[in-house]
Amino acid sequence: MxxxxxxxxxxxxxxxxxxxxxxxxxxxxxxxxxxxxxxxxxxxxxxxxxxxxxxxxxxxxxxxxxxxxxxxxxxxxxxxxxxxxxxxxxxxxxxxxxxxxxxxxxxxxxxxxxxxxxxxxxxxxxxxxxxxxxxxxxxxxxxxxxxxxxxxxxxxxxxxxxxxxxxxxxxxxxxxxxxxxxxxxxxxxxxxxxxxxxxxxxxxxxxxGKPKDTDGDGVPDRKDKCPNTPAGVAVDPTGCPLDGDGDGVPDYQDKCPTEKGLATLEGCPDRDSDGVRDSEDACPDTPGKPELKGCPDADNDGIADPNDKCPNTPAGTQVDATGCPVVLDQDADGIPDNVDKCPGTPAGARVDSVGCPLAIDSAVQKLQVPIRFRTNSTVIERRSYPTANRIAQAMKAHPDYQLRIIGHADSRGTDEFNQALSERRAEAVKRYFTNKGVDANRIITEGRGESEPVAPNTTPAGMSRNRRVEFRFEFAPAPAPQP
Incomplete structure (x- = not known):
């Protein structure tokens, strides 16, 4: 044997x-x-x-x-x-x-x-x-x-x-x-x-012989409960893709493979069940709106509650970026209707502080070109000195004009920071003019933050154009002497 x-x-x-x-x-x-x-x-x-x-x-x-x-x-x-x-x-x-x-x-x-x-x-x-x-x-x-x-x-x-x-x-x-x-x-x-x-x-x-394995995952078709698994995907003994967190979404499709989540959110969790995955939800514990990154908007004005400074605005009211009502300017002359003495001013007309047209000397109007600044700076660039000097001379030559200085910023930084930076830039230019002998009472400053870009903030050149101070000459005749 x-x-x-x-x-x-x-x-x-x-x-x-x-x-x-x-x-x-x-x-x-x-x-x-x-x-x-x-x-x-x-x-x-x-x-x-x-x-x-x-x-x-x-x-x-x-x-x-x-x-x-x-x-x-x-x-x-x-x-x-x-x-x-x-x-x-x-x-x-x-x-x-x-x-x-x-x-x-x-x-x-x-x-x-x-x-x-x-x-x-x-x-x-x-x-x-x-x-x-x-x-x-x-x-x-x-x-x-x-x-x-x-x-x-x-x-x-x-x-x-x-x-x-x-x-x-x-x-x-x-x-x-x-x-x-x-x-x-x-x-x-x-x-x-x-x-x-x-x-x-x-x-x-x-x-x-060799068992038939259509999807090539190493599990024969006869035992493969998931016979169409994509090539290269790791599978368990039944031929189904691995699902480490057990949420029903295979690891290779799971955007959050270590956290149990929802199939509708590609395997990511959503604690407040508002349809926005927690990793992208600015308010992950409070149900909100997807378009507001998961934050609520109680007054439905389009401004998320955490950023809404006027949270109880009546329905249908036009609001600004802070959620507060916008004062209308129907003739688009820059003067709100509630103080506009000339509400029907033609489009493009220059107006005074109460919205009435002014006749500014065309040669002076040509001086209304922006002054540039470096990033996060209030220092006037040297190349803008000649322009600033000509504006100062025009103010001295025209005592019936006042000058409105409007500061702007690019989009880097928060809204609050850029608003303050634009205001400081306007004040820096005002000091330049007062040092040149211009009466400070004839100069008005304001800041617009990053809200009025003149170029996209997607390139260095565009952001450079947005870091600016603009000028607007306004007619402001001296008050008649009192008898």
Whole structure:
């Protein structure tokens, strides 16, 4: 037996290391079994059943095909030489070749045991063909004969799943070749079962093939619960993408893979349930509006409550950036309607402080060009000195004019900072003029912050143009002397 099993085991281990070798499953349906068997004869010369010192050994091979979780079909062949001696005049030596069509009933069919269980019991029914070539004598007479018979073979066995590619099986069964005469004894019983033999088998089963894996994630389609996973995505044993935080959004699609969130927000949490993910919600604990970064707007004026300085503005009221009502200027002359003495001023007309048109000298109006500043600075750039000096001279030459200085800033920094910076810039230019002898009472300063850019704040050149102070000459005749 050892001489037979040793080469079989070596062959099995070699096949295990070969590529595309897998356990016989619905994905890997074809397998080859190599085995060695111990045979025990029973007939007219006696019985060797279960007498292990009376074994005769032989090799075998089988080709198996998976049919269903509970059924395999196989074609197997085996060989043995059976011998027996009763006396010097009565003995036999019979070569036996079996070819059987085996139907295997597997008990690891998913009911009691899983299909991929380590221990896999089965029953075998294998009718087939046996050819016997006998040499011998019975009471001194030659009984040499070559003959074939129909063979009935039944067995029970256990397969041990060693790996995805190899199974080791042990099996015991009985062959009943109908009407066979193994030992050549001419005196027979009346039935067809005089001569028979047991076959005790140990073997290796090697399955071949490659399971279908459409999405290439390493999980066969038959077991893949997510068969269309994108290439390269890590999956669990069922073939589904990993979901580390268990929120139902796969990690590869989850914008917040370490926090349990909502599928509608790409796996990110939303504590206040306002539809804005917490990482983008300026008010994460108070339900608000998506267009206001998740912050509420109680008076619906379009200004988020945390930034609304007038939180109870009546519905429909036009408001500024702070949420407070805007004073209307219907003629767009820069003078609010509530103080505009000339509310119908034509578009583009220059007006005085009460909204009435002024006639400013055109040569003086040409001096109304901006003065530039560096970033976060109130220092007038040197290149603007000539312009500033000409404005100062014009103010001295026209005592009936007043000068409005309007400071501006680019968008860097907060609204509050830029508002204050624009005011300081206007005051810095006023000091320049007063140092040149212009009466401070004739100069009005104001700051507009970043609210009135003349160029986009997306480039250094645009931001440079927005860091400016503008001038507006206004007609302000001196009051008539009192009598």
């Amino acid at each position: 050892r001489r037979i099993l040793t080469p079989l085991l070596a062959l099995g281990l070699a096949l295990l290391a070969a590529p595309h070798s897998h356990a016989q499953t619905p994905d890997r349906k074809t397998a080859i079994s190599l085995f060695g068997s111990a045979y025990q004869y029973k007939g007219s010369l006696g019985s060797d059943f279960w007498k292990w010192n009376r074994n005769y050994y032989g090799p075998g091979i089988a080709i198996n095909r998976y049919l269903s979780p509970g059924l395999d079909l196989g074609l197997q062949g085996s060989y043995v030489k059976l011998k027996g001696t009763q006396s010097a005049a009565t003995f036999f030596s019979t070569n036996v070749v079996n070819v059987d069509l085996a139907l295997k009933l597997k008990l690891n069919n998913g009911w009691a045991l899983k299909e991929d269980a380590v221990v896999q019991p089965y029953l075998l029914a294998a009718p087939g063909y046996v050819h016997m070539s006998r040499e011998g004598q019975v009471r001194g007479a030659n009984v040499n004969e070559n003959k074939s018979y129909f063979d009935l073979f039944g067995a029970a066995g256990i397969n041990f799943r060693l790996s995805d590619g190899i199974g080791l099986f042990v099996q015991t069964g009985q062959h009943i070749p109908l009407n066979a005469n193994i030992d050549g004894e001419p005196i027979r019983d009346s039935d067809k079962f005089d001569d028979r033999y047991l076959q005790h088998t140990v073997g290796l089963t090697i399955a071949f």
